Amino acid sequence: MLKQNLQFKLSQKLSPQQIQLMKLIQLPTQAFEQRLKEEMNENPALEGGKEEGDLEDDYEKDEFDDYEEDEFDRIDAEDINIDEYLSNDETPEYKLQSNNYSDDDDDREMPFAAPVTFHQDLINQLNTFILSDDDKDIAEFLVGSIDDMGYIRRTIQDIVDDLAFTQGIYTDEANVERVLHIIHELEPAGVGARDLQECLLLQLKHKTPTESINLAIDMIENQFEAFTKKHYDKLLQKYGISKELLKKTIEEIEKLNPKPGGAFTGNNKIIEHVVPDFTIRISEGELELLLNGRNAPELHVSKDYQEMLQGYKVTQEKSNAQKEAVQFIKQKLDSAKWFIDAIRQRQETLYVTMNAIMHYQQEYFLEGDETKLKPMILKDIADLIGLDISTVSRVANSKYVETPYGTKLIKEFFSEAMKNDQGEDVSTLEIKKILQNIIEEEDKKKPLPDDQLADLLKEKGYPIARRTIAKYREQLDIPVARMRKKI
Template sequence: MLKQHLQQKLLQKLSPQQIQFIKLLQVPTVALDTRIKEELEENPALEDPSLMVQSEQKSEYDDLNDDKDSFDESSSEESTDEFNIEDYLQSDTPDDYSNGYNNDSEDEEQKEMPIAIESTFFESLQEQLDLVPLSDTDFIIGRQIIGSLDDDGYLRRPIVSMIDDLAFSQNVIVQEEDVLEVLKIVQDFHPPGIAARDLQECLTIQLKRKDQNNPIIQKAIIIVEKYLDEFTKKHYDKLERQLNLQDGELKEIVNEILRLNPKPGDSNQVTTKQLQIIPDFHITNSDNVLILTLNSKNAPELRVSQSYKDMFDHYEKASQKDKKLKEAVQFVKQKLDAAKWFIDAIKQRQQTLLKTMNAIMHYQYEYFLTGDEKKLKPMILKDIADKIEMDISTVSRVANSKYVQTEFGTFLLKSFFSEAIQTENGEEVSNKEVKKILEENINNEDKKRPLADERLTEILKEQGYNIARRTVAKYREQMNIPVARLRKEL
């Protein structure tokens, strides 16, 4: 049975301004300029004075041209109201348009920016395939193999699947033996190890291109073909027993294998540009006094368009308002409001960034003075949120995407937050301090006998850090440091 009843609820709902502020807050400095340009393009009521100066200079130049044109028209003896296309075409000379006129002297050398042309990994393989005398069918198989390679140069697609592709897409019927024969040809291409189906085959192909009379190469091939698992797990004692090797001989073999390229496809790839990091804050030390400044790109000089304001006032004062005029008033008002909201959101963003970073700087004052990670105090998001009286999510948005430049490097704000660990004296220290000590001990260890997690735990306890072995293992993994066995060297 259906019933109707009234119910009151108190709900929190974000306003459009709050949503806009949240989105802007998490945008890093490197992307803020793009976001502002997008807003300027979408909203004509928003202006950037720095861009307006350029447009005004251009406008003054256009006005001078207009004055020149009006003078030419008044001085002309034959002036008609009709447009003459021939006169227009005749006047279209380079002297009349600055863009088509070359201001450089004849003696001045014309310099152009050189453009680097580099063939891609797949184009290089295709060029090598073109040089091999093959039948039409084998050439098609070769193209199929090259097209099936991964970016790292491996052929992970099953042979059966390639046979099906050739049959359905190109109407070429082949057998598995035909594909394997062409695959051997492609595997002879450069770079060595290309078109291998797994790591073992990749390393074997590269070793077989070396001097086969060298006993080191011969034993390296045996290790890769029969004992690759033991090699990757660094069970060197087992390898020495199985192959009856001496320490010095095994070291030469291992070095020979380590010189091979496990990802041959990456060697000929065009390197991608690294992501540029633009710091949002700068901290400088002036006689042991820290000075915090905000990157100027975070404080653009935006303003509401005066012409749109005048337009809105004009429409509002109109005595008669028809439907179209009301729509125009509504449109202008909407754009003006959006421009004000965006400017307010940018200003609020600046204030929040400075407020949050200032709290972090004072919380970690000793660290920012010295740059010593051991000076980092335990700090969580709630500590800063309580200081600036804001929500934890706001601090998180600032910390996750903003960078600060100091005299000893540029760091992500998130890296300054850490958990607390209690020492034997009851003092709370940052886990960053423990990680630093772990890193120092591992860097100074004897690589022939690397320190196990149990020994690292004992060293920390000797220094007063009460910590469990599983916590040591967790910190070691967070620092991307392998276990002791994999750190062993000959």
């Protein structure tokens, strides 16, 4: 049975302006500049640069600030208050400028490289070989099967099947294996290997034979597991060699590149340069925060569009075409004013948030000692500045700050708190730094296992469990004790 009833419900809905602001806040400087260009291309009512006559204008509160109608709602042209858009009362530029913008805002244009791709380089090398048409087709297919690290991660049988189904090339495993040996002659050495063992062997066989190289080849071929697990005593006993020769052999293997393709792509890819969103300086013992000037563009509403509205206002007889034009102009002016307001709010939010972080971590920014970093979570900063945690997260996750100690990602300053033996809260970043220092200073012939690392940290006043040590060690990308061992 159908029934009608009334229901009251409270709900929260973000306005288009709020959504636009949140999206702008999370953009770093370079992405923000791109977004700015896109908006100016899409909206002819939005212009950049200083507006003529700004310095002569007096500031009055814009009546438009209270306007909350949806941008795409259409209202009758006669109901539009033209005077709201004609009033020349935008905030003068000189009243918006302050000294908290970095002077490092030069528009540096980076040249774009046009490198030859990894796979194209391999194809170019193949062209120097004399191959039959069938062998060339198979070789090019094998090159296409090589991943960015330089490996072929598929079995020969799978490749044979794919050649038949996708290329119409019917061959057998022996023939593909023969062509694969040609691929193994390409540079960089080791490319086209099917696993790490084969990759290392290919590189060793490209070297001039010496006693240590020959021993390394035999070791990788026949004692690979013992080598990877660093069972040096077993290797000494197996080959009956001196420690000096074993050490020299291991050094030869450590010089090899386990990711031959990665080295090529790493040297040829276009490098993205980080543009700091903030700069922190120390002036006479005091911290000074600057917002990158590229985050503070000079924007204003187009005078031409205001003049169009003026022309509509003085026209006695208004045609339908003119009314349609006014609807369009109104939408563009609304969008331009909303965007300008969002830019101003973005500047204020960025500055206020980073200023709070800077003062919260004042001791670190004055001295540069990572052990001085205080425990700090998003809620700490959100409570200080009266903003939502999600807003602080948007600022921290994608913004960089230039400090006297290097350019840092802001989210790296956030960490959980742990208690030391004095009952004081200390940052997990501080504990990780001390752990890293202990491991760097250990005797590599007898590296410290996690339980001994826990004991050493406990002696320093940090009662940390062994499993927590293991977690921090993995986060620092430090291997277990056995893998840190050196002969």
